[in-house]
Amino acid sequence: MVKKILNQIGRDIRFRDKIEHIETLPSREGTYQKVENLPPNIQNYLENNGIKLYQHQSQAFELLRKKENVLITTPTASGKTLAFNLPIMEELGDDKSTALYIYPAKALANDQWEVLKDLEKELGLDLKPFIYDGDTPKSDRPYIKRHSRLVLTNPYELHLILYWHHQWARFYRNLKFVVIDEAHQYRGVFGSNVAFLIRRLRRICKYYGSDPQFILSSATLANHQEFSQKLVGKPFQVVTQDTSPRGEKHFILYNPYKKKSDLSVHQETQNLFLYFILHELQTLCFTVSRKMAELIAMWSKKEIDLRKPKLTEKITAYRAGYLASERRLIEEKLRNQELIGVTTTNALELGINIGSLDAVIISGYPGTMISTWQQAGRSGRRKNDSLVVLLAFQNALDQYFMKNPHFFFDKPHENAIIDLHNPHIIQGHLLCAIHELPLTKKELEEYFYGDPLLLEEAERDGLIRNNLHKWMYIAGDNPAFKHGLDEISSDIFRVMHSGRLLERMERSQAYREAHEGAVLINQGETYTVESFDNKKRIINVARRSVDYHTQVLKEVDIKVLEKIENRQIGGLKVHFGVLEVREDFHKYKLLNYRKVLGTYPLDLPPLKFETRGMWFTLPSHLKEVLEEKFTGDDIFAGGLHGTEHALIALFPLHVMCDRMDIGGLSTPYHPDTQAPTIFIYDAHKGGIGLAEKAIQVFEELIKSTRDLITTCNCKEGCPSCIYSPKCGNENRPLHKKATSYILKKMMQEAESGQLKEVIGEYQKPVKVKPMAATAGSESYIEFDSVDKLKCRSLELMESEKLDEALFLVDNALDMQPESWELLKIKGQLLDLKGDSAQGVEYLSKALQLKPSNLQLSYLLSIALYHSGEYLEAKLNLLDIIKKDPQFYNAWYLLGVILQSQGDIPGAIQYFSRVLTLNPDHEQASDSLRKLL
Known part of the structure; x- marks a missing residue:
């Protein structure tokens, strides 16, 4: 069926001209391996359920038996969960041992709780598994603390309850395993915070005399050893080879912008979704927002009701915000094939069990290759053939993949970045750790790589004091409530709607997205900012449906404070160091699509912060060369600016991050370098390790950026190459030809040192002529009424x-x-x-x-x-x-x-x-x- 549909799509006039590439990933037989000396209950469980362990599952089992910390980094649906659950169950045969499972999402914890309860029953164990999070009833909590041997939670809850460790003494004393599932989610600011949270957990375990093994389950990473070491602070053995069976998977790269079309990418998505459903392929469609998930489901239900009414009730949306019971019902119906089409956000990307699907549609590149393959892995589990379609948006990254399919399919996996040197993150967790237990200088160095100078400010503020060579917390509050895991700074704004907290934002995000007059999108709903109280850090919004959006404009100034590293890449010298960034958000625009409706001033104090960044200089004579070769205004500045935009656009291709995590500046002359300079920096106070990693992959970044510019068919620049949606200078000046020339020269230097659509045979229908109303009397000559x-x-x-x-x-x-x-x-x-x-x-x-x-x-x-x-x-x-x-x-x-x-x-x-x-x-x- 899948191959038949694939052939039909290739011939269908609606789709055929927009298919950039079809990659067929071959099927594969599984490789199996027994584990010796299994306990009778586990052996019987495997035999009764007809389960044979894959080789990589057996490898993980044996490593855990040897008391190693293990990272299992294999693709979606390869059996990672069973690989660690069985050895944990073997150890928990001891009636005192405990285990802690940490999940990044509540839905995933709920799903795995059901799995663990079934496993407990079939193995005849008494584990009393429970979820402990913000939704756990207060009446259940004392029982869980006293009796549960297997607790499932999330990092946010763990962050808040570590202080109450004395109530969990039994649990921590007997803790044998800590499982961190979907570990690749812990990167950037969030991952760096969680890394110190895990160190706080290890410190408490040591206090109670335990030293648990850590198990990380992750999608495939380029830097798995570095990542696991930084996240937990211990050495790991890594299981990387996937030995599970796989059906043939056909992967289509679909570019709505390949040919001129009147359809938006969302309409194209709906057409493909509808096509698959009409051909009765069970399909999961990933969308960019909750609102779009709902709209595509609604559009499809309306049309399917006319064409195949029996399928109407088999289509639904799935997203965060639904009741847990509603989500579980949808998951169950997907597993049982009672639903044929589901539209979703990335809420179904994680490892929730929804069975085997025929097709997956991914509307817009999800931002990382890991997410892309996680979503694609939702189709064709085990030996079933399957189909995946990735639709490109009109941005540089999506379009790069369309033009370079070999890079997409052959690309090495991304680097997940955790930074352990951000002083603002460290200080927050130090205060939490001291609140949990008095801290010694040895512990400061062991868990927090710390310098006592980091604590001087807290001592001056009367939060802690040093008593007998130990720091003690003397303030009356809980610092965990002040220091969020998604944040670096404590300078947090609260966005309020009708007296209810809508979300929290760091100051930089508030300036960018929630300034006075801004249009703010939250969970698919549109709000306008009514007031912005800079002193109280409160932003009041009203829910409104408006036909415009806002874009803030800013001026950036950078000072080089410290050079940490230089790297010579051929003839190109790249620097890394500490920068002082000043951002002045001075006005904003109201826009209807690209039409400017008005520009308004902002009265906000400038942001100033230290961060880490990389920069490189270009020869001054390049200005004369460009002005001789090309025509136009601001050729040199436009070329530098375009180069900066394009490099930042493809930055996430090599270093796993969001485009908003990176800032940039280009200038024909910078006083600190005394030369034309391009800066790329971490857009977070103190830095989070992104620019530092970029130096290591800079040659690849230059090459992919040059490829992007040369394969884009536009003449003067467009959103697919050098335009940036977050440019604070209104995408001016930009010069595509100068950009291409600069990148060409950079690549030469780096290498020099080796270091309306065509319908085809069908005619377009003639315009439909409207039915004319009755003409009325023909005798009127004067028109006085x-x-x-x-x-x-x-x-x-x-x-x-x-x-x-x-x-x-x-x-x-x-x-x-x-x-x-x-x-x-x-x-x-x-x-x-x-x-x-x-x-x-x-x-x-x-x-x-x-x-x-x-x-x-x-x-x-x-x-x-x-x-x-x-x-x-x-x-x-x-x-x-x-x-x-x-x-x-x-x-x-x-x-x-x-x-x-x-x-x-x-x-x-x-x-x-x-x-x-x-x-x-x-x-x-x-x-x-x-x-x-």
Whole structure:
């Protein structure tokens, strides 16, 4: 079935021209290996369930028996969970031993809790497994602390309860294993915080006399040894080889921007999702937001209800925000194949058990290769063939993969970055650790790589004191509540809606996204910032639906404070060190798409922070070379600026991070370097290790960036290459040719030292001609009333004298501006004249005044179709048919739209329905005859 669908997609006129590449990943047989001397209960469990252990599972089992710390880093659905659960169960045969499982998401903890309860029952153990998090009822907590031998939690809860370790003395004293599942999630600011949280946990375990083994379960990483060592602070043995069986997987790279199209990437996503469902492939569709997950599910249900009604109830959305019981029901229905199509955010990316799916659609590159393969791994578990489609957005990273499929499929895995040297992160965890237990100088060095100078400020502020060579916490609060795991700074703003906390933001994010007047998106909902209290750090927002967004503008200044490292890459010298960054957010723009509606000043104090960054200089004579070769304004500055943008755009290709984690500055002259300079820095106070890692992969970064620029077909720069969505200078100046030349020269230096769419054979349908209203009397000569003007304008419209008709209806609207009939006529006239977008505006106004008029709604659908708003037209028509299934012209226009998009089977179905309702419909008959 999967191969048949793959062949059909390759021939289908809607999809074929946008397929950049199809990669077939071959099937593979599994390799199995027994574990010797298994306890009878585990041996029986395996035999009763028909389970044979894969070689990598047995390898992990034996390493854990040898008391090693183990990192299992194999792909999705390779059996990582069983690989560590069984050896843990063997050890927990001792009726005192305990284990702690840490998950990054509550849904995953809930899923694994069910697995562990079943395992406990089948193995005949008494573990009393429980989840302990913010949702755990207070009445259950004392029992869990006294009796549970297996506790599942998350880092946020552990961060808050470590202080209460004396209530968990039994548990910590007997702790044999700590499992950190989905460990690759712990990177950047969050990962660096969790690394110190784990050190605090190890310190408490040592206090109670235990030294647990650590088990990390992770997607494949490039720096797995470095990563595991930094996260936990102990050496690890690594299991990397996947020996599980795999079915053939067909991976399509699909580029909506390869050919000019009237469809958005979200409409393309919905078309593919619908196509798979109509062919009864069980499909999971990953989207960029909660709102889009809901919309694609809603659009698809409306259309499927007309074409295959039996499937309508088998489509749903899944996202965070649903009740836990609702999510579990959807998961169960996916496993049991009661659902055929589910749209989701990355909430289903993690290892929740949802069974084997036929297809996965990934709408937009998720930001990391790890997430991409995690999502792709949701299809074709075990030996089933499967299909994956990655749709590209119009940004540099997505488009790079489309143009360089070999890089996508052959790319080495990413580096997950944890930074253990950020003083602001260390200080927060030091205060938490001292609050939990008095801290010695030896512990400061062992767990926190610390210098006593880090604690001087806390001593001056009266938070701690040194007593008999131990630091003790003397303030009356819990520092864990002040220091969040997702943050570096304690300078936190609270975003409030109607007195309720919506979210927390560090100052830099608040300036960027929640300044006064900003449009803020939270969980798919739109809010506008009503007030920004800089002293109290409170931002008040109101929920509003607006047709614009905001973009903040800033000026950046950088000082080099300290050079830590120089690296000579061929003829190119790259520096790394400590920088002082000053960001002045001075104004913001209101935009409707790219149209600027207004620019407004901001009165915010500048941000100033120390961080770590890399920089390199270019020869000054390059300016003259570029100005001789190319024409335009600000050629040199535009080339530098474009180079900075493009390097930052592809930075996450080599170092796992979000684009917002990185800042940059380019300048034709910098006083500290006395040369043209480009800076790339960690956009977090103190730095988080990203720029430092970038020096190690800088040659690869230059090459991929150069490839990006040369393969982009635009002439002057676009969002797919050198435009940046977060540029504080309005993407000015930029010069694509100068950018390409600079990157070419950089690559030469680095290497010098070795260190509307074409339909094909189908004709586009002719524009649908709107049904003219009754012309009225032909005897009017003088137009001294609205009725006379209206009637004469209809006559002129029928005679195709559109300009004259429009002149008359405008006169009539001057007299009756709220007449829905006049608004309707003007909308029709504008549509017929070719100004369909304006026609939509007037017909929409008319429909607001007369919402129950189906004929008016139909005319709006025609104008929407003419203006290229196919999805809106389809949704409008589906609503008409729902209210009046006999409205055959609505069925006909649906067929026309599907034909224009290349969906010939759907068009045939709708044209046939028209002839069932009205056998004399000539247009439907002609259209059907041509298609058949």
